[in-house]
Amino acid sequence: MKITLLKDFEAKTTEGPRLLPAGRELDLAEEKARALIAAGIAEPADLPRPYLDRAGELVIPLNCPARFKWWAGGQSALDTLRELFEERAAIMEFDGGLPRDEAERRAAEITGYHPQPRKTKDTDP
Structure with a gap:
């Protein structure tokens, strides 16, 4: 599912934390995308x-x-x-x-x- 970040977000990656800026579009698994939307961190991109x-x-x-x-x-x-x-x-x-x-x-x-x-x-x- 494609989402757009509404605010800066620190993502946990295998290489350590990574700061993703507001406005960045991501294509995530639906479960993860819906969790970010529910938290008010992202919105559907489409x-x-x-x-x-x-x-x-x-x-x-x-x-x-x-x-x-x-x-x-x-x-x-x-x-x-x-x-x-x-x-x-x-x-x-x-x-x-x-x-x-x-x-x-x-x-x-x-x-x-x-x-x-x-x-x-x-x-x-």
Whole structure:
């Protein structure tokens, strides 16, 4: 069963402990995968994710991972938009070669999420 780690996880291997980073996709035996899902360490990798439709509206599929379901105690819709913003900004910066500020500006246009300005030495009180 394919899962995605939600947080860093220290796996016990025959060669000793190994740290696996959050976001890593693994293909495990179903019993082990279900144990990590039940513990809140992972989620099934094949579930649909929230997305923005053609009109720019946030769509959260009913069969998406539980952490996106704000109506059932999951994270807020604003947090989900922040994740979509960060994902798009990272893609434009690292894969597209845009400077970070430009990538974030464009991601904000796409998602409608506008993060708080980062503090710099010049703006710190």
